[in-house]
Amino acid sequence: MPDTADSEPRSADLRTDVAHSARVYDYLLGGKDNYAADREAAEEIVKIAPYMRTSMRASRNFMVRVARHLAVDHGIRQYLDIGTGLPTSPNLHEVVQSVDPTARIVYVDNDPIVLVHARALLTSTPQGRSRYIQADLAEPDAILTAPELHETLNLGEPIALCLLTVIHFIPDDGEAQRIVRRLMEPLPSGSFLALSTINIESAANPSRALKKHNEHGIRAKGRTKAQITSFFDGLELLEPGVTAVHHWRPDEEARKIDDSQVSVYGGVARKP
Numbered sequence: 001m002p003d004t005a006d007s008e009p010r011s012a013d014l015r016t017d018v019a020h021s022a023r024v025y026d027y028l029l030g031g032k033d034n035y036a037a038d039r040e041a042a043e044e045i046v047k048i049a050p051y052m053r054t055s056m057r058a059s060r061n062f063m064v065r066v067a068r069h070l071a072v073d074h075g076i077r078q079y080l081d082i083g084t085g086l087p088t089s090p091n092l093h094e095v096v097q098s099v100d101p102t103a104r105i106v107y108v109d110n111d112p113i114v115l116v117h118a119r120a121l122l123t124s125t126p127q128g129r130s131r132y133i134q135a136d137l138a139e140p141d142a143i144l145t146a147p148e149l150h151e152t153l154n155l156g157e158p159i160a161l162c163l164l165t166v167i168h169f170i171p172d173d174g175e176a177q178r179i180v181r182r183l184m185e186p187l188p189s190g191s192f193l194a195l196s197t198i199n200i201e202s203a204a205n206p207s208r209a210l211k212k213h214n215e216h217g218i219r220a221k222g223r224t225k226a227q228i229t230s231f232f233d234g235l236e237l238l239e240p241g242v243t244a245v246h247h248w249r250p251d252e253e254a255r256k257i258d259d260s261q262v263s264v265y266g267g268v269a270r271k272p
């Protein structure tokens, strides 16, 4: 059982009786911050979609490569990461602060289990800063007006908005598009959008796994490559565009992965 402090959500708030995406993801990545309902859902998903663990690992590694690329090659020092997930080493702030210890990060998730474990996200270097906001992607204005965001990030300087494996939890296409645009709107020229999500046309063929998520109460929707690409409309996509995440500027580990094992596509684009 994860630890909870007095000021943190009680297990009643955590709804440990039903599966939650953050905890299913944690379990599939080999983490310990999950409950029986999450493990049961995860095992059922893996039974019909044996590629799932590899896909999630590839997805997490995509985050690491993207963050390093933005920090090293584009000098990005500010990150807004929504749908952070449970802490999994290395976390985004660890990646970018290893490039520049002054980097500042705001993490956002709507699952109280992430709040319980947020301490591990707040281990910023003394020169930099990391903050955690409990908020919902479906309410971008609440995120954009949060005092913690403005105390941490300077909206006059480029920011990388990271929406990594989270937009599929906003099933309505119009709403998902509006949210991404709203979040990019106040960010200055030279900011970036990094986005990854489930591609229903991918070689892994995720439709049964998505159905299983929904049966367990985790509402999730995959999208076509064209739909995923349209999240970047008006922005300048970096090479190699929107691809299966293991094909995005792959390292040695990513190069070994077979296409049939990955259902997540992603890309990174610059705001002109």
Ligand SMILES: C[S@@+](CC[C@H](N)C(=O)[O-])C[C@H]1O[C@@H](n2cnc3c(N)ncnc32)[C@H](O)[C@@H]1O
Pocket (backbone or CB within 6 Å): 021, 022, 025, 059, 060, 063, 082, 083, 084, 085, 086, 108, 109, 110, 111, 114, 135, 136, 137, 138, 163, 164, 165, 166, 169
């Ligand atoms: C699959 S994990 C992704 C973790 C991390 N971004 C990564 O790529 O490794 C998805 C996370 O999104 C969070 N999430 C789902 N719906 C959300 C919403 N509407 N608002 C904020 N976070 C959400 C879940 O709680 C979970 O922690």
